[in-house]
Amino acid sequence: MKKIGFGLIGTGLWGEMHAKVYSSSSDVEFKAICDLREDRAKEIAEKYGVKDCYTDYKKLLDRDDISAVSIATPDFAHTDIAVYALNAGKHVLIEKPLATSVEDCKKILSAKSENTKLMVDFHNRWNPPFVVAKTAIENGEIGKPMMMSIRLNDTIFVPTNMLSWASKSEVVWFVGSHVVDLTRWLFNDEVHKVYAVSRSEVLKAKGVDTPDFYQAILEFKNGGVATVENCWILPDSLPTVIDFKCEIIGSDGAVYMDVSSHRTIQKYTSDKASYPDVFVYPTIHGKQMGFAVESIKHFIDCVVNDKTPMVTGEDGLITTKIISAIRESSKKGEPVTL
Ligand SMILES: NC(=O)c1ccc[n+]([C@@H]2O[C@H](COP(=O)([O-])OP(=O)(O)OC[C@H]3O[C@@H](n4cnc5c(N)ncnc54)[C@H](O)[C@@H]3O)[C@@H](O)[C@H]2O)c1
Numbered sequence: 001m002k003k004i005g006f007g008l009i010g011t012g013l014w015g016e017m018h019a020k021v022y023s024s025s026s027d028v029e030f031k032a033i034c035d036l037r038e039d040r041a042k043e044i045a046e047k048y049g050v051k052d053c054y055t056d057y058k059k060l061l062d063r064d065d066i067s068a069v070s071i072a073t074p075d076f077a078h079t080d081i082a083v084y085a086l087n088a089g090k091h092v093l094i095e096k097p098l099a100t101s102v103e104d105c106k107k108i109l110s111a112k113s114e115n116t117k118l119m120v121d122f123h124n125r126w127n128p129p130f131v132v133a134k135t136a137i138e139n140g141e142i143g144k145p146m147m148m149s150i151r152l153n154d155t156i157f158v159p160t161n162m163l164s165w166a167s168k169s170e171v172v173w174f175v176g177s178h179v180v181d182l183t184r185w186l187f188n189d190e191v192h193k194v195y196a197v198s199r200s201e202v203l204k205a206k207g208v209d210t211p212d213f214y215q216a217i218l219e220f221k222n223g224g225v226a227t228v229e230n231c232w233i234l235p236d237s238l239p240t241v242i243d244f245k246c247e248i249i250g251s252d253g254a255v256y257m258d259v260s261s262h263r264t265i266q267k268y269t270s271d272k273a274s275y276p277d278v279f280v281y282p283t284i285h286g287k288q289m290g291f292a293v294e295s296i297k298h299f300i301d302c303v304v305n306d307k308t309p310m311v312t313g314e315d316g317l318i319t320t321k322i323i324s325a326i327r328e329s330s331k332k333g334e335p336v337t338l
Contacts, residue, residue: 098316
């Protein structure tokens with residue numbers, strides 16, 4: 001079968017994950033990459049055997065031999081590229097969040113035609129514990145899902161060291177978008193009211209002007225209530241960069257998940273303790289495995305076999321609406337109805 005031409009825009013930390021998957025897929029001809037940082041684009045091109053490099057995304061998107069692209073630029077820099085890509089008739093896999101304003105999400109959605117696919121990379125829908133929980137809920141094993149407590153927190157390393165653009169985003173966009181999507185998916189319902197509180201102290205004092213945390217209560221239309229917690233100030237001494245937990249309580253049962261500190265493997269060296277990743281993107285006998293890889297493979301499958309992605313642009317828009325309501329509520333100090 002003829003391979004399909006793919007491209008990648010944004011070759012930073014997470015863009016490299018897309019490069020790994022595209023370069024190892026037998027369905028993909030990984031043709032070109034783009035990054036504002038020419039040296040980084042060249043490094044990734046060489047590492048993954050990509051012939052063409054650009055610093056201007058339009059040059060990549062103007063090519064007729066590229067049918068699909070990933071956009072892995074910073075949270076606030078998705079919209080213009082996505083609109084241009086969709087207008088050029090490309091299928092688009094876009095990193096989460098779809099965009100950081102409802103208006104921008106709508107611009108992206110209106111650029112999409114019936115012939116193009118748009119997927120947001122909410123890869124936790126491929127994360128095994130959440131998939132098992134979703135199946136249990138769908139099978140009625142815990143009765144009606146009523147309460148959820150979900151937290152996805154990062155160590156302070158993420159906003160102060162890992163992301164050069166942390167002050168242009170927020171924890172509620174960067175990781176909150178994952179958990180807000182999970183609450184909708186697991187409850188199979190939509191949020192109608194939000195109450196949230198946020199504080200800005202620790203990171204601001206370190207010169208990174210972004211909130212330390214958000215705590216939000218999401219009320220769903222069918223009565224479910226989710227408490228959502230996201231912070232960016234956990235100490236660096238944690239054995240994992242993320243702290244990810246979820247408890248779902250139903251009318252007839254419960255599911256508890258410890259998705260980060262699972263202690264499946266604990267490593268102790270002379271200077272530190274760590275729990276190496278075995279679920280997100282471990283390398284197994286030279287191959288990239290894990291649920292972060294599965295979501296990107298799903299996009300390839302959708303493009304190759306003309307399927308609708310499991311996470312659509314509409315999912316991205318709804319998540320951004322909820323996060324915008326969380327931010328508004330925390331500023332006003334009162335609930336916001338969607
Ligand atoms: N799915 C996940 O769990 C996950 C994990 C990390 C990051 N992300 C998401 O991936 C996206 C990228 O994050 P990252 O951590 O890789 O950031 P990064 O800063 O490491 O990389 C972003 C890259 O985009 C490039 N860039 C910026 N504007 C550009 C433009 N107009 N044209 C071309 N290149 C441009 C930058 O030069 C940089 O190399 C974000 O939306 C982030 O939320 C997702």
